[in-house]
Amino acid sequence: MYQYDAIDQTIVDERVRQFRDQTQRFLAGELTEDQYRPLRLQNGLYIQRFAPMLRIAIPYGLLSSRQLRKLASIAREYDRGYGHFTTRQNLQFNWPRLETVPDILEELASVQMHAIQTSGNCIRNTTSDQYAGVAADELEDPRPYCEIIRQWSTLHPEFAYLPRKFKIAVTASATDRAAIRVHDIGLQIVENAQGERGFAVFVGGGLGRTPVIGTCIRDFLEPVHMLSYLEAILRVYNRLGRRDNKYKARIKILVRESGAERFAEWVEAEWDKLRDTDLRLEPEDIAHIQDFFQPPAYEPRRDSDAVAAQAASESGFGRWMAHNVIAHKQPGYRIVTVSLKAPDDAPGDCSAEQMERVADLADTHGFGEIRTTHEQNLILPDVPHEDLYTVWKALDEVGLATPNHGTLSDMIACPGLDFCSLANAGSIGVAREINALFDDLDEQYDLGEIKLKMSGCMNGCGHHSVGHIGILGVDKKGEEWYQITLGGTAAEDAELGQRLGASVSRQDIAPAIRKIVDRYAEVREGDELFLDTVRRLGITPFREAVYG
Structure with missing residues (x-):
């Protein structure tokens, strides 16, 4: 994995020193809340319902054992003994004391970690396929390109205050395990007719209040041009993205309102100015980073x-x-x-x-x-x-061997109302109730792959819009209610789920999921998967099961 050089280490050490001074001044009353807010957000620190929340960057989901032990030590010393791994491949501590956050950041810096750009209107943590480098179906390891993007985007002077947050994902397999089509930019390593490697570039995807599936604006981009093309996209967005309404500020709105073809023309025009500048990635530049991701010293082995x-x-x-x-x-x-x-x-x-x-x-x-x-x-x-x-x-x-990967109980869920100040409804309690209704793993295996995804609010941190079954928490006069969508997926055939009908109450949401799954078991053909059944029949049979 990539190892910090002296410049990297200096950047994170200086950030710790600066934030320690800023926090001390805030606690002493020398900075107001409004003055302190942008400073803490630049360091991944939020104020949640009951305590601060610190979001730690895990670039493209890669950790060393030393780093994971450090996270465990921080959880034990500065939090309540645990951390929460998120859909952005990051980790959140939900209970640190404000005065100790600079100490946590100093601990992180000692193992080449930080919380820079895990919040705010900037380029967030670049994500990738969790099987990168070991997947049998990938063209090549995408992580070197993720690392190049990380270095380019960290503290980028032009993109520190974008219209809204910005997310990039990279994959190298035809099977999309990185959900690139629901990112602001998604890059897929592909091979052209001549056997050359490059990128298919998707733009304008995103979840949240207005979920959108991204559009491919370039079928093949040579690796030498990756950074200049990304820079062109960000410049167009930074210049033309809306800043008057945060709900319409994401790049997905700009692409949708201008049209993908017109947006691509803007990007190409901007790229013409950049493609032959110092943003060009020479083969030796790429090779230098690839050297950090060489395969380990595998021994010849056979299955036992x-x-x-x-x-x-x-x-x-x-x-x-x-x-x-x-x-x-x-x-x-x-x-x-x-x-x-x-x-x-x-x-x-x-x-x-x-x-x-x-x-x-x-x-x-x-x-x-x-x-x-x-x-x-x-x-x-x-x-x-x-x-x-x-x-x-x-x-x-230690309770980590639940054999449920890919089943209904392997659900995605945000922390919801239990922690988040933005949430309208709880997620964790609902997850437990659903698990209680599907406590037979043999039944889950018979049902096959069902991706259930749940968010406590419209921000969509639980990716509900692209769940085979999606659950969205909403507020009705101070009470928790839930909307249900069916048929979504974030894979290579990405599609948004369809809303099933009126929201259901807190006490009815878990039983409603039980009814949906029971109806699926009745109408599926042979071993047909849930998503295929929904696509074949539509949502009407499931609506009837829930609402009568």
Whole structure:
């Protein structure tokens, strides 16, 4: 993984020093709340319902075991013993004391981490495929390009105060595991007819109050031009994006109102001014960053017959193997999903003890690397096949071996009203109630892949708009109600869900999901997946099931 040089380390160390002084002045009454607000937001610090919330950047979801142990230590010393992994592949601490935040940032800087640009109207954390570098179906590792984008976008002087926040995602597989079509910019590494590698460029996607699927404005962009083309897009947006109404300020509104073709013409005209400047990425520039992401020293290995026998004889291990373990590009290795979706826990929450256990496993059964996912799980990317039973036992001891990856209970959910000051309704309690209604894993396996995504408000942090089943919390005269959408997906065939009907009450939302799934079981054909059934029949049968 990328290692800071002296410039990187100086930047984060100086930021800590500056923010410590700013916080001390605020606490001493020398800065007003209005003066302090932009300073704290530039350092990832929000004020939530009950306490500050600090959002930590995890660039493209990549962590070392040392960094994960540091997060565990911070959770234990400065928070309430846990952290929350988000759909942006970041981590949030929900209970730090304001006066200790500079100390947390100093701790983070000691392991090459920070909270810079995790909030505010700037370019946020660039995300990627959680299987990058180990996926058998990728053209190449997309993480070097993510790192180049990170370096270009960090403290970019022109894009520090955009009309609104800005998000970029990069993938290198035909199967889109990075949800690039619901980002402000999505880059997909593709191969043209001549066998050359480049990028398909998607623009104008986004969720929240006005969800939009992004549009491809360039089918093939040479890697040498990646930064200049991104710069051109950002310049057009920075100049023409609306600043009079924050609900219409995202690039998706500009693309939609101008039309994708016209927007692309603006970008191409701007790019003509930039393509041959110092933004050009020479092959040696790309190679320099790629050197940080060379494959680890894999040993020649074969799959273990003993592990296959254990999976056949021990049902818990067998289930976990079938659902939380997938193929690796290197023979004799596997990719393991560490589920943060135990039935009684808030989706994405991870205790200090659990973080330390995962870090230990990454060292003893891998190469010291962990990934975070936009589905709010963790990944051990390089587990030898022969070690899988040992890894499963170790995860099971700390509640991290729930064999539910890709099932209904592997749901995405924001913290909702339990923490967030923007939320209209709770998410965590609803998640627990839904899990209680679907406590039979065999039933979940029979149902197949169902991506349930839930947000506590229109900001859409839980990606409800692109859930196979989406749940959105709304406020009705101080009471919690929920809208339901069906048929959404953030994959390569990205589509927004359709609203099922009128919102349902807090007490009725979990039973409504039960009715939807029961109707699916009645009308599916053979092993047809939920999304395919909705596409075949539309939402009418499910509306009838919920509303009668």
